[in-house]
Amino acid sequence: MRIAMLAPIAWRVPPRHYGPWEQVVWLLTEGLVERGLDVTLFATADAQTRARLIAVCPRPYEEDPTLDVKVWECLHISEVFERAEAFDLIHNHFDFLPLTYSGLVRTPVLTTIHGFSSERILPVYRKYNGQTYYVAISHADRHPDLDYVATVYHGIDLEAFTLRTEPGTYLLFLGRIHPDKGTREAIEVALQSGMPLKIAGIIQDRAYFAQEVAPFIDGQQIQYLGPVGPQERDVLLGGAYALVHLINFNEPFGLSVVEAMACGTPVLARPRGAMPEIVRDGQTGVLVQTVAEAVEALPRLGQLDRAQIRAYVASRFSRERMVEDYLRVYQEVLDRHRARQAA
Template structure:
């Protein structure tokens, strides 16, 4: 199995300090290599890997101001796709932009969606859902308009996080300084609880930091230590009384939350996004609705077993588990893409053969939002369509028939028919074929949106 991993180039892979996506790619890459997989990492030239390294940009653009991000990202992605045919599978960790190249190659592609920076990027994911399999990093971060193959939680290298059995005497905020992450909320929680707060992370919103965070810093009760590397990170996480994660957005995952629990430190987090999947409420931390509940929860921290925090991460968020989950994803995709047409991606979605018997065939068909199949007929078979989810508009000999989940329609032999998805979510239906022949060449296309004959 030859795998190509496309990492971002905002930071080195693995990052020296900040760079959560690059960190995950590095852990995955090294774990795959250890299992004997032939892996090529496409990253910055100063990246470190036991696999093969391909690069265009020698350094990351966040660490080299002379680099124009758009220019080097374009060169980086193009370099990746120019070599795509050399691999059995390509794995995109670079967000939505590489999807726009995906129809130019035949190599199967999987995209890990590390979160949505805004809803404005969703049209790209919807448009190219026929050319990439999607993996979410939490169930909470799934968009109902997209088809997903699996959810794979991030894993961490547990050996890099030392367990600290003793509870510390300060609160910790560990993440980028930005309104989404709730830096000011953490300061207010610490003030009300009357415990020192240590803030660590990059300043991502300069105005927010200057106007709302910096005035609260006194280097005694509220201390900012900048962004820290792995050595200081472990000491800070392990030495804390609790980690504060008062987020103001739907967090896709939250690596710092897992890292904190790996060191034995519980987390008090606002109950948003993936937090119920990452934190075991009242065992490894507390899920709260706001500042008042957060202050109350901090008083209960001594009731929690720091060892339970570590065990939770060992069982659920190890690098080994993440690597094995992705290997399962790769195997599923390569099985689907085998010659023999048991599976196929199409311009309108995808289909999968569930059963292929001498006297009947059963398919599971997914039609992407706003897409439709060709207007066609068959001479050697009839079909029965059963709607599983979504909205359908069936055209049968010129008549429009709307259908929803649980409804069905019969397609007689030689009847002109078409399936369309007028909704905003994927349409899934089961097609049962009966007759004398079930090959894909028993299709007479009367009209087709994609120019097929």
């Protein structure tokens, strides 16, 4: 089976610090190569992979502001589709734009929908519904107007996360600094509980950071660490008492939540989007609606069995399980595509 893996070019594959879509692409690509599949990764030229790499964009555009985003996106996507005949399947992780090329080639296109940035992009997905193939990353993120081949939860490399069986002494916020992700709410939990809070992640909304986050950073109770790489992330997650994830939007998945639980660290989350599918309330974390409820729930988190939290992640969110799921999806897409061509 010859697979073209179309990655985003915002960040490197694998990401140096931030880049959840790129992280999933890398883990899946490497897992498929280990299984003996012929995989060609379309990513930036600095990508690291054991697959065949084809790159037209020299660097991730989020790391080099001199790159014109639309120019390099067009060059990147067109490179895949101009080579479409060389592949049995194109696996698109680049959102909606590659769908507009799909009717020009005979190779089937499978798109993992990593979430809907806006309702405004739905017309593209609706147009190619039934002509291409969609995978959802959670049941909560399935759109009623679209048909899906499957729901495939993201997987993580469990070996990259170390189980710590004893609770840490600080709360952790890990993610992009944006109103959607609830950074300010995490600060409120820390202030009301008296516990220290460490904040890590890229600043995506600078006005929000300046107004709602920066005034509380004192370097002692509230610390901002900036973006963190894989090794720092493992230490931070494992050393935390809990990950505070009081999101203000319907999150499609939430890799940091799974990564925290892989270290045995419980999660304090709002039950929005995929959270009820990922966090087992009362066993791997606690689901709450308000800051007050979050503060009240903190003592319960320290009583949870961190080894059991890790075991839960190993059973549901491993890279190996993700690879297996996608192998089944690939075969189903190829079978459907052959049947469609024969009709």
